[in-house]
Amino acid sequence: MTQSRLHVPHPPARPGEKPDFSYLDIPPAGREARPDTLAAALEIERLGTGMVRVLDEHGHAVGPWNPHLEPEELQVALRHMLLTRHFDDRMQRMQRQGRISFYMKSTGEEAVAVAPGMALQPGDMLFPSYRTQGLFIVRGKSLVDLMCQCLSNTRDMCRGRQMPIMYHWAEGNVFSISGNLATQFPQAVGWAMAAAIKGEDRIAASWIGEGASAEADFHHALTFAAVYRAPVILNVVNNQWAISSFQGFAGGERRTFAQRGPGYGIPGVRVDGNDFLAVYAVTRWAAERARASGGPTLIEHVTYRAAAHSTSDDPARYRPKEEWQAWPLGDPVTRLKEHLIGLGEWSEERHAALEKELEAHVTACWKEAVSYGALTEGPALDPVSMFEDVFHEMPPHLQRQREELRQLLAARQAAADGTGGEG
Amino acid sequence: MAQMNMVQAINSALDVMLGRDQRVVVFGEDVGYFGGVFRCTDGLQRKHGEHRVLDTPIAEGGIVAAAIGMGVNGLRPVAEIQFADYIYPAFDQIVSELARLRYRTAGDFSAPVTIRTPCGGGIRGGQTHSQSPEGVFTHVCGIKVVMPSNPYDAKGLLIRSIEDDDPVVFFEPKRIYNGPFDGDPHKPAVPWSTHPKGEVPEGHYAVPIGKAEIVRPGSEVTVLTYGTMVHVAEAAVRLAGVDAEIIDVRTMVPLDVDTLCTSVCKTGRCVIVHEATRFSGFGAELSATVQEECFWHLEAPIARVTGWDTPYPHAFEWDYFPGPARIIAALRSVMEAR
Numbered sequence: 001m002t003q004s005r006l007h008v009p010h011p012p013a014r015p016g017e018k019p020d021f022s023y024l025d026i027p028p029a030g031r032e033a034r035p036d037t038l039a040a041a042l043e044i045e046r047l048g049t050g051m052v053r054v055l056d057e058h059g060h061a062v063g064p065w066n067p068h069l070e071p072e073e074l075q076v077a078l079r080h081m082l083l084t085r086h087f088d089d090r091m092q093r094m095q096r097q098g099r100i101s102f103y104m105k106s107t108g109e110e111a112v113a114v115a116p117g118m119a120l121q122p123g124d125m126l127f128p129s130y131r132t133q134g135l136f137i138v139r140g141k142s143l144v145d146l147m148c149q150c151l152s153n154t155r156d157m158c159r160g161r162q163m164p165i166m167y168h169w170a171e172g173n174v175f176s177i178s179g180n181l182a183t184q185f186p187q188a189v190g191w192a193m194a195a196a197i198k199g200e201d202r203i204a205a206s207w208i209g210e211g212a213s214a215e216a217d218f219h220h221a222l223t224f225a226a227v228y229r230a231p232v233i234l235n236v237v238n239n240q241w242a243i244s245s246f247q248g249f250a251g252g253e254r255r256t257f258a259q260r261g262p263g264y265g266i267p268g269v270r271v272d273g274n275d276f277l278a279v280y281a282v283t284r285w286a287a288e289r290a291r292a293s294g295g296p297t298l299i300e301h302v303t304y305r306a307a308a309h310s311t312s313d314d315p316a317r318y319r320p321k322e323e324w325q326a327w328p329l330g331d332p333v334t335r336l337k338e339h340l341i342g343l344g345e346w347s348e349e350r351h352a353a354l355e356k357e358l359e360a361h362v363t364a365c366w367k368e369a370v371s372y373g374a375l376t377e378g379p380a381l382d383p384v385s386m387f388e389d390v391f392h393e394m395p396p397h398l399q400r401q402r403e404e405l406r407q408l409l410a411a412r413q414a415a416a417d418g419t420g421g422e423g
Numbered sequence: 424m425a426q427m428n429m430v431q432a433i434n435s436a437l438d439v440m441l442g443r444d445q446r447v448v449v450f451g452e453d454v455g456y457f458g459g460v461f462r463c464t465d466g467l468q469r470k471h472g473e474h475r476v477l478d479t480p481i482a483e484g485g486i487v488a489a490a491i492g493m494g495v496n497g498l499r500p501v502a503e504i505q506f507a508d509y510i511y512p513a514f515d516q517i518v519s520e521l522a523r524l525r526y527r528t529a530g531d532f533s534a535p536v537t538i539r540t541p542c543g544g545g546i547r548g549g550q551t552h553s554q555s556p557e558g559v560f561t562h563v564c565g566i567k568v569v570m571p572s573n574p575y576d577a578k579g580l581l582i583r584s585i586e587d588d589d590p591v592v593f594f595e596p597k598r599i600y601n602g603p604f605d606g607d608p609h610k611p612a613v614p615w616s617t618h619p620k621g622e623v624p625e626g627h628y629a630v631p632i633g634k635a636e637i638v639r640p641g642s643e644v645t646v647l648t649y650g651t652m653v654h655v656a657e658a659a660v661r662l663a664g665v666d667a668e669i670i671d672v673r674t675m676v677p678l679d680v681d682t683l684c685t686s687v688c689k690t691g692r693c694v695i696v697h698e699a700t701r702f703s704g705f706g707a708e709l710s711a712t713v714q715e716e717c718f719w720h721l722e723a724p725i726a727r728v729t730g731w732d733t734p735y736p737h738a739f740e741w742d743y744f745p746g747p748a749r750i751i752a753a754l755r756s757v758m759e760a761r
Binding site: 006008014101102152156158160161162163166178179180181211212214215216217242243244245249250251312313317318375380381383386387390397398401405408409411412 | 452453456457460473474477478479480481482483484485508509511512547548549550551552701702731732733734736737738739742743748749752
């Protein structure tokens with residue numbers, strides 16, 4: 001008699017064990033062919049199992065995917081990625097000091113936001129995940145604005161209603177970040193369908209983690225995108241870890257995430273997510289395809305979540321501390337920096353000066369941001385504003401509740417002033 | 424007896440049931456190796472094996488659907504939804520499938536699934552880590568809905584839920600995982616070791632589903648509440664100097680109408696307190712029940728103290744949370760009514 005047995009995925013290494021990334025198939029840079037942007041999904045299935053890489057181990061840009069960007073553009077890219085990193089580091093420290101309630105860093109995966117952000121047009125709509133803050137930085141949102149959101153202060157774009165990092169920017173064409181997973185993926189498809197219905201040349205792009213690809217919304221996104229050939233780029237950021245669950249728990253053990261695309265009739269492209277040039281080139285390819293009515297592309301960015309999931313998380317409990325050092329695709333900032341140095345367009349001195357400049361910039365922004373108040377001190381939003389924007393027009397029951405809170409706050413103030421009432 | 428906080432009590436309930444009943448399986452996001460983001464399943468995978476304590480893909484709909492399938496095939500699944508705010512992708516599986524399976528098959532199929540999920544605010548979690556959606560589930564016919572307010576009840580009710588042949592949604596008020604909370608966020612945290620219900624038997628015992636508990640006897644007014652708000656109401660009653668009878672509802676479905684209404688008929692006054700929003704909240708069901716059963720004994724209109732009818736706002740947490748000041752005001756207005 002035979003008996004079935006459950007398979008339970010195991011990550012290659014747990015705390016105290018030696019990091020092991022031998023499960024990753026990493027071809028040499030420059031190997032993958034660059035197909036025509038309108039090639040049929042099934043003809044280019046190989047792109048889902050290989051890996052588009054442009055920067056080789058010496059920092060040279062090689063192969064057909066090299067986007068041949070000007071040095072000035074690469075310097076801007078380096079600046080965006082470094083600024084994202086300095087911003088993250090500062091906000092993490094401010095959370096540790098109790099100035100903000102929560103934070104999520106994107107350290108080690110800055111390229112998966114900054115490169116697509118630069119490769120797309122300003123009118124293209126971005127549906128970010130909570131770890132793609134680089135998109136806001138590329139689009140030019142000021143750090144002060146982002147910090148004010150994290151501080152829930154008087155300049156908070158969310159008016160105190162959202163946890164830190166749940167930014168949005170309507171003028172910059174960046175959608176609202178949701179705390180719920182994967183919801184933005186099919187929404188991006190709907191936005192893209194609308195662009196096509198209206199006859200625009202704008203496209204949409206969205207990002208989710210590989211862990212969130214287990215949610216049904218991932219399937220909804222791919223089905224709708226495929227059925228209508230929506231002009232959308234669907235990015236799966238495979239950073240290996242979803243809190244404590246390694247990518248095998250999202251189904252990454254036997255197939256790449258990019259390979260899911262062809263199952264729906266959508267090209268799937270696996271890209272070295274820590275290679276700025278490769279991510280840029282693949283995004284450009286997918287954007288051209290989308291704008292030419294070729295439909296959606298699923299892109300898997302292979303990267304590594306160097307930081308904790310969030311400030312509430314302690315990854316030392318579930319993965320080796322040295323994993324980030326052992327990560328075979330390196331650090332996107334270092335790799336782009338070395339490429340620029342190799343081109344003779346950058347130097348360690350200029351890099352150090354840039355780091356210093358950005359750190360000073362972040363400090364100045366923080367000083368300005370806290371001058372508009374912090375969660376527990378300084379100028380504060382009026383609590384009665386919480387009743388606004390539940391509906392376009394406030395219904396009577398909310399008006400009554402707002403009045404009740406107003407009276408409660410007045411009584412509390414009177415008690416604090418020593419004029420009676422109670423707290 | 425041992426001293427336990429609510430996390431340890433829940434862990435102990437799962438441990439006891441995994442040990443006693445080979446049909447029990449425990450799973451959810453980060454539940455296995457890591458032991459849960461709130462540590463409720465800490466050590467259980469090591470002890471009971473990775474085929475009985477499992478990590479899952481991040482898919483709440485999948486988690487509940489798989490639990491139904493396992494339940495139909497003879498297991499007693501205990502599924503964790505990491506935050507109640509993330510339960511909605513599973514809504515269809517809960518409402519259309521889990522709740523109705525017994526009914527639509529005339530009893531031929533059923534799934535004894537327990538869904539554990541942390542709920543409630545007061546942890547600076549904003550709108551995606553603070554919700555109290557119990558009322559939504561009480562409106563669905565065929566699932567039991569439970570919310571304990573202390574470690575002793577948490578363990579006893581969870582054991583009873585796992586043993587129950589019907590599906591149970593088990594809400595865990597995360598603000599009181601580590602200690603009772605009186606509604607004042609500026610006071611130092613108090614551990615469960617200071618509370619009599621922090622004394623928890625180490626072995627098996629059950630607290631019945633469908634039984635409320637009088638946590639403070641009184642004669643002047645009845646306070647109906649559950650979860651975190653039991654402790655906030657106790658503090659408010661102390662401050663108000665009212666001889667209130669405080670009842671911890673504990674189980675929303677089925678509801679212990681007898682205990683609730685006997686009390687209100689005795690005191691003639693009723694204040695209902697919950698953290699969830701007001702409109703169509705569970706307080707509306709309590710209020711209607713009290714009105715129907717106690718109308719001729721009521722000396723004042725029933726009052727409700729609840730969260731405002733807005734999403735949970737991050738920056739205004741303590742203006743949103745229905746704290747002691749609002750409960751005291753309600754107690755006063757109910758006492759003054761003639």
